[in-house]
Amino acid sequence: MRVLVVEADEKAADALVGRLGRHGHEVDRVDSGRAALNAWEQADLVLLDLELPDLDGVEVCRDIRTRSSTPVITFTAADTALDRVLSLQAGADDCLVKPYCYRELLARINAVMRRTAAPPAADTVLRGRLRIDPRSRRVLLGERVVEVTRKEFDLLYLLASLPETVVSRRDLMAKVWAEDGTNSSRTVDTHVSTLRNKLGDGDWIVTVRGVGYRLGDGTDV
Numbered sequence: 001m002r003v004l005v006v007e008a009d010e011k012a013a014d015a016l017v018g019r020l021g022r023h024g025h026e027v028d029r030v031d032s033g034r035a036a037l038n039a040w041e042q043a044d045l046v047l048l049d050l051e052l053p054d055l056d057g058v059e060v061c062r063d064i065r066t067r068s069s070t071p072v073i074t075f076t077a078a079d080t081a082l083d084r085v086l087s088l089q090a091g092a093d094d095c096l097v098k099p100y101c102y103r104e105l106l107a108r109i110n111a112v113m114r115r116t117a118a119p120p121a122a123d124t125v126l127r128g129r130l131r132i133d134p135r136s137r138r139v140l141l142g143e144r145v146v147e148v149t150r151k152e153f154d155l156l157y158l159l160a161s162l163p164e165t166v167v168s169r170r171d172l173m174a175k176v177w178a179e180d181g182t183n184s185s186r187t188v189d190t191h192v193s194t195l196r197n198k199l200g201d202g203d204w205i206v207t208v209r210g211v212g213y214r215l216g217d218g219t220d221v
Helices: 010-022 033-042 057-067 081-089 102-116 150-161 169-176 185-199
Strands: 002-006 026-030 045-049 072-076 094-097 125-127 130-133 138-141 144-146 205-208 212-215
Touching: 002 010, 002 033, 010 026, 026 033, 033 045, 033 057, 045 057, 045 102, 057 072, 057 081, 072 081, 072 102, 081 094, 094 102, 125 150, 130 150, 150 169, 150 185, 150 212, 169 185, 169 212, 185 205
Parallel strands: 002 026, 002 045, 045 072, 072 094
Antiparallel strands: 125 130, 130 138, 138 144, 205 212
């Protein structure tokens, strides 16, 4: 696995890079937020310290998440809930407080990678011009790549995996947001609205009033 370490403290970065390398990972290291935004696309996992010399680490995390489902684990030296909450709200998959136990970090890395990995038996779904690939977690509409977040992908893939089936908001919440403890149907509606904007014209996601949603065929409404 290729890991990007974003850490301004050279001593801490060298120690972490060395340990990850000894566990068989390919590791790249950068020491600023701008460098991270130029390097994260090559990584399978980003380990991001929130204290960076140029950019707010929370904003770096948010920028990555809006463009990709690449797993992100953040680190904070502040032993308060605020940094952890902000980074999780920005899309981080986990957050550790420094100093942390390296074995705990490895355990959390393994947990995050299991949680975010596409199911090995999952198949690519084709629906007209829409192609949804769970292995690469890519969505294509014709030749255009549709940039989606992790939750948007999970939501779209679930609907696409159940053709002609109306999925209730409750079932969407249970299957897509189960680990987050989110229970507001407004969350589903917001993600559906964002997906519709990204997919463009056509009824790719059809509202069944009073029930939920189903995948459409892209025909103009």
